[in-house]
Amino acid sequence: MTVRRMTELTEELERYLGDPHDDANLMSFKRVLELDEREEFPFELVGELQRWRVHEYCLPERWGGRAGDVEVGFNLLRLVARRDPTSATALMLTDLAFMPAWIAGTEEQRRYFVDAINRGTRMAWGLSERHHGSDVLSNEMRAEKVDGGYLLTGEKYLIGNATIADVVSVHARTGARGGPGDWSIFAVEKRKAPAGAIVELPNERLHGLRALDMSGIRLDRLFVPDENRLGAEGQGLEIALKSAQVARTTISSMALGAVDTALRVTCDFVVGREIFGQKVADIPYSRRQLAECFADLALADAVSTGAVRGLQGNPAQTSVFSSVVKYFVPTLLERTMAQLSVVLGARLYLRSHPHYGIYQKMLRDVLVAIFADGNTVVNLKNIALQLDGILRAAAETPADARGEAEQRVATQFDIDAELPEWKPAEQLLFSRGGDETVLALPTSVKALRAFADSHPDARQRDWFHRGADVAELLLAELDRLRAELADLKTTMGRDHASSAEIFRLAERYSAIHAGAAAVHLVVHSGRVLSDPFPDGAVLLLSLERAWRQVDPTRPVTDAAVVDRVVEVLLRLHREHRLFSHWQFRLQASGE
Secondary structure, eight states: OOHHHHHHHHHHHHHHHOOTTOTTSTTOHHHHHHHHHHTOOOHHHHHHHHHHTGGGGGSBGGGTOOBSSHHHHHHHHHHHHTTOHHHHHHHHHHHHHHHHHHHHOOHHHHHHHHHHHHTTOOEEEEOOOTTTTTOGGGOOOEEEEETTEEEEEEEEEEEETTTTOSEEEEEEEOSSSOOTTSEEEEEEEGGGSOTTSEEEEOOOOOSSSTTSOEEEEEEEEEEEEGGGEESSTTOHHHHHHHHHHHHHHHTHHHHHHHHHHHHHHHHHHHHHOEETTEEGGGSHHHHHHHHHHHHHHHHHHHHHHHHHHHHHHOGGGHHHHHHHHHHHHHHHHHHHHHHHHHHHGGGGGOTTOTTTHHHHHHHHHTTHHHHTTSOHHHHHHHHHHHHHHHHHHHHHSOGGGOHHHHHHHHHHHOTTSOOOOOOGGGOOSSOSSOOHHHHTHHHHHHHHHHHHHTOSOHHHHHHHHHHHHHHHHHHHHHHHHHHHHHHHHHHHGGGGGGSHHHHHHHHHHHHHHHHHHHHHHHHHHGGGSOTTOSOHHHHHHHHHHHHTTTOTTOOOOOHHHHHHHHHHHHHHHHTTBOSSSSOOBOOOOOO
């Protein structure tokens, strides 16, 4: 979808939902907080979103939805999440539970479930179990083959939407050994089950997303017909992992939306609050804090943009960027929220404040992006397992052999470029060509310097060139990572693969990937970004935020950079635009 059409669509949703600070609107912050306080599922809010057909933009057009590009649903859910991450999550859970059918279902199954969702059916993804968490190969739910179908026995626990769902996509053991080929996926339709055959477990009270249904189900020899198996018998683990790749990539929309609101109400505060004879926004320390938080959001936006578009434009790389974005964005933005809280001060504690009460909810809700659909450890492990091949490809692939990879990366990071049809079944579980986002960075650095040279503003020329310098520092860090990994393999042997040290290497690598994403977005989307983007100061500070995760002792910015970043931030705030390279116009009044 073009930038113009995306902007029109998202701003249409914004107008439909109205200003969240206006209590007269159904999806106002006041109403959201009331439901959160009562821990009451937001049926009416989800219904409001369904009336606008938000969910249809996450379902394939071929079978009755409206989804052409993944990033459309991603951006719509980000705008929902800036009002209420709970309602956004509730919608997203249905879409996630449909993914096994999208990936491996028959044409009939796909049409059947898309039609059901369009008519209001809610779904849940029954993957995790009480005693096994992310270790899905230890799951105990089993499916016993009988004439015409299967008998399912076991329990699924900590499942979003489990109680309110009409359909639960269940991951169950169909083989005796519990190996990779011994799992299958089944669509359990509650309304077709005998009364009492499905026991719904008590709802768990949550720290964040307090109004979400987070419960589980217990089955005892529940008959599920053959036609409700999604994919081939034994294909369940592959389907689950590909579904997880999608969830890991798109869940960052929740974090981006929550932090946008937190930063926005903090800006409301700093531009009006005076202390010690000056506005908070003019206090140098506070300005630095605000600038860094905005740079974090810009960096997370770049990483997420490349990953979401990569689901369509580069499915062979999904195993790398889905884990990078799922590790890097939530952990980065958790720190951002902690830093932002220092600026907002005591107001973050005022639960009933008509304007700032929402901050506290966002502070809690943003945490869901850290542990849902593969926690930090799971994603770092996936990066660590591929790190040797990634680093080798970065070192050994000659420049003249990188052309195809660079073209794919250009499509990923050109937000106005047409994407191929999304076929999630084509996603690979393990990258075969390294990490193309990093592989293409040297060429984008050259392009960034050329862009800098042609810029009419001397300050911007300087900042873009300094940004290219930092990108080259990140590239040089690849050699250090490669040497440290080689030493680790020598000293620890096979044990290196499960060591704490390799997880640290994966963390540093993720920061390099993030920095590369920021450069690619400027280089490949700069021509279609609206003023004030692309901006050299924002890029430079974003790259510093990535670099500090590699070397926190070497800052690369100064007060002039901070002043310019705050200038950009407050302009977007004043013009009621999303804190993103997209800059959608929002319904957002000040205090």
